[in-house]
Amino acid sequence: MTRYRLQLRHPSGVTPIHVGDGVLSDDSSQLEDWVLDRRVFVISSPTVLGLHARVLAPLSERAATWNVLEVPEGEDAKSLEVAGSLWEAILEAGGKRDSRILAFGGGSVGDLAGFVAGSYMRGIDYAQVPTTLLAQVDAAIGGKTAINLTKAKNSVGLFHHPQRVVADTRLLRTLPREELRSGLMEVLKMAILSDGELFVALERDLEGLLSGDAATLSPVVAAAAEGKISIVERDPTERNERMLLNLGHTLGHALEAGLDYRLLRHGEAVGYGLLFAVRLAEKRGLSADTAGRIRQLVDRFELPKLPALEVDTLIEFMGRDKKIDEGGWRWVLPTELGSCEVVSDLAREEVEQALQAFLTELS
Ligand SMILES: NC(=O)c1ccc[n+]([C@@H]2O[C@H](COP(=O)([O-])OP(=O)(O)OC[C@H]3O[C@@H](n4cnc5c(N)ncnc54)[C@H](O)[C@@H]3O)[C@@H](O)[C@H]2O)c1
Structure with missing residues (x-):
């Protein structure tokens, strides 16, 4: 099976980006080292957790603590209220400057988790495990994070690059055709x-x-x-x-x-x-x-x-x-x-x- 190892050089460092069928389970991405002995906060949506939570089990065993924080589906996740409840929950569970956030979901989860990571204690490390095609080809790459204001989408946010992006195309098997179509349109744009x-x-x-x-x-x-x-x-x-x-x-x-x-x-x-x-x-x-x-x-x-x-x-x-x-x-x-x-x-x-x-x- 072909695996692709890419990297993005940006002003705050280099983000390795791993792409391929099954790339999450073979740990060529070294996510296991990244979570080792850390307090890890996984931010995800109910659908993704219901379908795919088990692929994270090997990672959870390596972390010092493993907290899964569930957020609403889709755009409803990208609100100040949800971001606020995450900051509070992370603090409550002992989140420190060296804790880590893992974004596990589509672009909505990634944008929110990146924003929360970029602002909590003035910025902690996070990684992206994008589970939609749109997030794998676009949203998880480039360091843009955001939440929405009532009348303006993506209007509050910051640049905060993930330390790793692991795009496992096997996770896309459960994605509805309409979501695949939406992501493929961004691929067409890029083409x-x-x-x-x-x-x-x-x-x-x-x-x-x-x-x-x-x-x-x-x-x-x-x-x-x-x-x-x-x-x-x-x-x-x-x-x-x-x-x-x-x-x-x-x-x-x-x-x-x-x-x-x-x-x-x-x-x-x-x-x-x-x-x-x-x-x-x-x-x-x-x-x-x-x-x-x-x-x-x-x-x-x-x-x-x-x-x-x-x-x-x-x-x-x-x-x-x-x-x-x-x-x-x-x-x-x-x-x-x-x-x-x-x-x-x-x-x-x-x-x-x-x-x-x-x-x-x-x-
Ligand atoms: N930061 C950026 O540079 C950037 C770029 C493009 C888009 N975006 C943002 O991305 C968001 C859209 O992201 P999206 O298209 O990934 O949609 P999404 O994150 O809203 O996800 C769509 C739905 O698919 C479900 N889902 C996710 N993975 C699944 C899987 N593997 N199987 C089955 N269901 C799954 C989710 O739970 C959700 O209900 C928008 O908020 C947009 O603003 C950000």
């Missing part, structure tokens, strides 16, 4: 951004990937993770190049917010965002052939139908996106497969018209 070969692999293997087959998923997870690593290494705090990762997210975030974060998964919203970016890019010279290949691949994901939405509502949510600064809107648009540009000279009217036409075609 359009920086890896034409990855795009071809998606065209070839999409069905196997959507079925959660660990052997098919492993090289694709590793390639997407490598893509993210190389962009984050060049721009760790999102001052310039890391903005490329926003491909498909300008409209994607507005769709999620416009639908109250309930009707579309993150990757599904990004799928519509990618289609819209292709539309804008075609007007600036993206070839019809490349645009067609991207559209055909997104079609094969069979995204859920988009409910009726007003252009004005979406434009307003786009204006609130925290990635828009005083300089105005910036769009990430594909120029060819494996390459994108950041564009800031699109007139608002042009975007409004294109969005109206896009929504009309979809209805």
Whole structure:
């Protein structure tokens, strides 16, 4: 079985990232050493614990103490109340500066656990064991942590890199197809951004990937993770190049917010965002052939139908996106497969018209 050993160099050190089918149980990741004789706090969701808690049993035997802290499913975990209850529980159970937090779950659990680890006693060490595809290829990598405010997602957070990331693709077997689809859309984003070969692999293997087959998923997870690593290494705090990762997210975030974060998964919203970016890019010279290949691949994901939405509502949510600064809107648009540009000279009217036409075609 192929295992992939990657690493992310960042301002506070190096994070080893292990990817593969069964990589958690063979301990090539040395997580057992990382927990040895420490007070360990595992943060996880009921679903993940119900399905996979036993894979952590060997680790629990090495720790000095092992506390499992359960948090709500999905976005409900990323609140100040939940973070506060975790700080209190960790303190109550004797958590010290050398204690360790293990994030065991999807991106929601990872974002919350990283935030709690980054702020508890001014920062303690944590590791990520991501259990969704989206978290394995994206959320667990790069050191961004966050909780949500009532009206603004991910608005409070800090950069705090995990000491290890162990992405075991075997854990993805239990992931519902819709969650796999959501994660694969981030893989597709990465392929359009920086890896034409990855795009071809998606065209070839999409069905196997959507079925959660660990052997098919492993090289694709590793390639997407490598893509993210190389962009984050060049721009760790999102001052310039890391903005490329926003491909498909300008409209994607507005769709999620416009639908109250309930009707579309993150990757599904990004799928519509990618289609819209292709539309804008075609007007600036993206070839019809490349645009067609991207559209055909997104079609094969069979995204859920988009409910009726007003252009004005979406434009307003786009204006609130925290990635828009005083300089105005910036769009990430594909120029060819494996390459994108950041564009800031699109007139608002042009975007409004294109969005109206896009929504009309979809209805
Ligand atoms: N920090 C970053 O750089 C970054 C990047 C992208 C996304 N995110 C964040 O990630 C979050 C989304 O993460 P997500 O898509 O992983 O969703 P999620 O964490 O909300 O998980 C979705 C559901 O899948 C369940 N689940 C997790 N693993 C499972 C498994 N192996 N089998 C069956 N069910 C499983 C979870 O319990 C949950 O109910 C968002 O909050 C987003 O803001 C962060």
